[in-house]
Structure formats: C-alpha cells, structure tokens
Amino acid sequence: xxxxxxxxxxxxxxxxxxxxxxxxxxxxxxxxxxxxxxxxxxxxxxxxxxxxxxxxxxxxxxxxxxxxxxxxxxxxxxxxxxxxxxxxxxxxxxxxxxxxxxxxxxxxxxxxxxxxxxxxxxxxxxxxxxxxxxxxxxxxxxxxxxxxxxxxxxxxxxxxxxxxxxxxxxxxxxxxxxxxxxxxxxxxxxxxxxxxxxxxxxxxxxxxxxxxxxxxxxxxxxxxxxxxxxxxxxxxxxxxxxxxxxxxxxxxxxxxxxxxxxxxxxxxxxxxxxxxxxxxxxxxxxxxxxxxxxxxxxxxxxxxxxxxxxxxxxxxxxxxxxxxxxxxxxxxxxxxxxxxxxxxxxxxxxxxxxxxxxxxxxxxxxxxx
Numbered sequence: 316x317x318x319x320x321x322x323x324x325x326x327x328x329x330x331x332x333x334x335x336x337x338x339x340x341x342x343x344x345x346x347x348x349x350x351x352x353x354x355x356x357x358x359x360x361x362x363x364x365x366x367x368x369x370x371x372x373x374x375x376x377x378x379x380x381x382x383x384x385x386x387x388x389x390x391x392x393x394x395x396x397x398x399x400x401x402x403x404x405x406x407x408x409x410x411x412x413x414x415x416x417x418x419x420x421x422x423x424x425x426x427x428x429x430x431x432x433x434x435x436x437x438x439x440x441x442x443x444x445x446x447x448x449x450x451x452x453x454x455x456x457x458x459x460x461x462x463x464x465x466x467x468x469x470x471x472x473x474x475x476x477x478x479x480x481x482x483x484x485x486x487x488x489x490x491x492x493x494x495x496x497x498x499x500x501x502x503x504x505x506x507x508x509x510x511x512x513x514x515x516x517x518x519x520x521x522x523x524x525x526x527x528x529x530x531x532x533x534x535x536x537x538x539x540x541x542x543x544x545x546x547x548x549x550x551x552x553x554x555x556x557x558x559x560x561x562x563x564x565x566x567x568x569x570x571x572x573x574x575x576x577x578x579x580x581x582x583x584x585x586x587x588x589x590x591x592x593x594x595x596x597x598x599x600x601x602x603x604x605x606x607x608x609x610x611x612x613x614x615x616x617x618x619x620x621x622x623x624x625x626x627x628x629x630x631x632x633x634x635x636x637x638x639x640x641x642x643x644x645x646x647x648x649x650x651x652x653x654x655x656x657x658x659x660x661x662x663x664x665x666x667x668x669x670x671x672x673x674x675x676x677x678x679x680x681x682x683x684x
Contacts, residue, residue: 389424520582524584
C-alpha cells in the first residue's frame, strides 16, 4: 500500500469479476469505492451457471466435463452479467479473475477469457486467490471490520483458520490435514445414498430427524476436537460412518424399524450426527483460536458457511465473547464472482497493474494464501 494515496478520494470503480475455479461459471459486476479506509461495495450483477446437473450422476465433479461446460458458458455468462448491470466492457475499470487454487482445467477457462478481454479492451487485470475471495465475501455486507480478524474458511476443497493482521496480511493458523469439511459432507452423503452435493443433502435429511422417533443411539467420533493445535481432520469420519451404518443395518432386523425399512429409517439420524460432528469440530477450533488471539472481528466464509446449523450454533457460541461475527449472505457463501471482484479491488489498490498485465497472468491450481 502506498502511504501517499488518499483512498477516500479514489474514484468509484466498476469491476468485472470472473470465477471458474471448480464447477460454477460465475460473473459479477460491482462498484467499489472508499479504498482501505472506508470500503463500500454495490453489486450490480452477480450471475452463475451451476453444473450440479452435469456432475450429480457421477457423485462428484469430473474435471474435463467441468472445463467443457465452463467453455460453453463463460462468455454468455459475462454477457448476461453486463446486461443485468446495464454496463459495457468499455465501462470496466478492472477485471478480476480467480487464478487459483482449484481445478486446473476449470481455472484455465476463466483466466484465459479474462486475459482476452483485458487485451481486447486494454483493461488492467488482477489474478485473485480463491480463498482470499471467500474471505472478502464478508465485505459485501459493508460493515466495519476490525483487525486483527479471525476467519474460518470452510468449503468443499478447503478448511482453514486464518488470522488477518491487515489487508493482504494473512497467517494460516490451522488447516485440514486431509479432507475438507465440505468434502466430508460429500463423502458421507454418498455413503448414505443421499446424492450430490452432499452438504445440502445432509442438512435436508438431518432436518427430518427426531430423537424421540429413533431408538438406536448413533455416536460418531469428533476428530482432533481435543488437540492442542488449530488443525482439522475429517478423513476418518467417512470410515466411521461406513462401519457404523453397516453395523446397524445388520444388527437390527427390518421389523424394528418403520415400514420404510432400515436404510431410510436410519438415514436422518446419521445425517444429523454427521452434521453435528462437523459443526462441533469447526466451532470448537474457532473458539480455541478466539481465546488465544483475541480478534476484533470473527468471520466465517466458504460454501459450508451456508449450513444453517453452523450459522446458528456459531452465532450462539460466539455471543458471550462480545466480538462482532460476520457470515456472508447465502448468495455469497458458495463460489461467486462478486467476492472475486471485491478481493480484486483491494489487490488493485496495492499493486496498480498496468493494462498489459494480462501477459503475465497464469492459473495456479495449487496457489496458497
């Protein structure tokens, strides 16, 4: 950041955001002003093409199919966002695009499309870290955020606790050692035959569970919940679900369940317990970090932050600490381009890329925060 810049007097910028890190082709147009001191954002358009229907039958994302769908939808999605925003590419002051981490075939579509537009219209371009984008989704609420801030970023590919000292100054204090929380949801849902994506399927099935209507106890381990560090581990959850699920089906004859049979009868109970395990561990680690680092703001971000139980329980558990808690609006929890545009704005203020920056921009599937 250049100390001589008067951010309060910066002109309002129109930013085109592009996100294709996984299976959502997303584009947004935002207006940004205020700089680092008083940032303020208006979302003019936030569009997305979901590929769930394509990947659902495979039980997970198929990279080459994702890339093909991105290629088909990237320019129509950009055109659609500009139409909603009543803007033209010539009006954009900046193009921000996810450059990683993510699926390389998917990232390449978005990055190359953004590079072409930056070259064609002579616009500065910024490559954004996808995790950084999720973090900055909390700025879309236009609420004051104090530093240091603690962020739990939790999605299908990432689970991290990040301490933010200032804009662009991150320290990852904890991360998953294996599966991400969202990945654990997906794998458990697949074992229970609930479909893809797993998070919403588990939550919906868990909502149907009533402890008074279920006589067999289901208790799964809370991995690493008592460890002294801030790391996570969810790979063992899938194995625990598999063994206990099969054991219950074999142990109790169908007549002890409802007429629907044992599989359907026990699925809500299993879904509820899987959700409880993941939420318990995420919140326990977050509270532990709060007590050690005493942040001025606490945030949750990423696709799993859409989980209603996580949102409700986190709000309840954080309340006694009297520290502001921010969780993005549901529309900004999953992969979206508005968050990428916001992150791009702050990166722009620090780097001020030239109009030929497209020449050096490259995708990086393993990009770290």
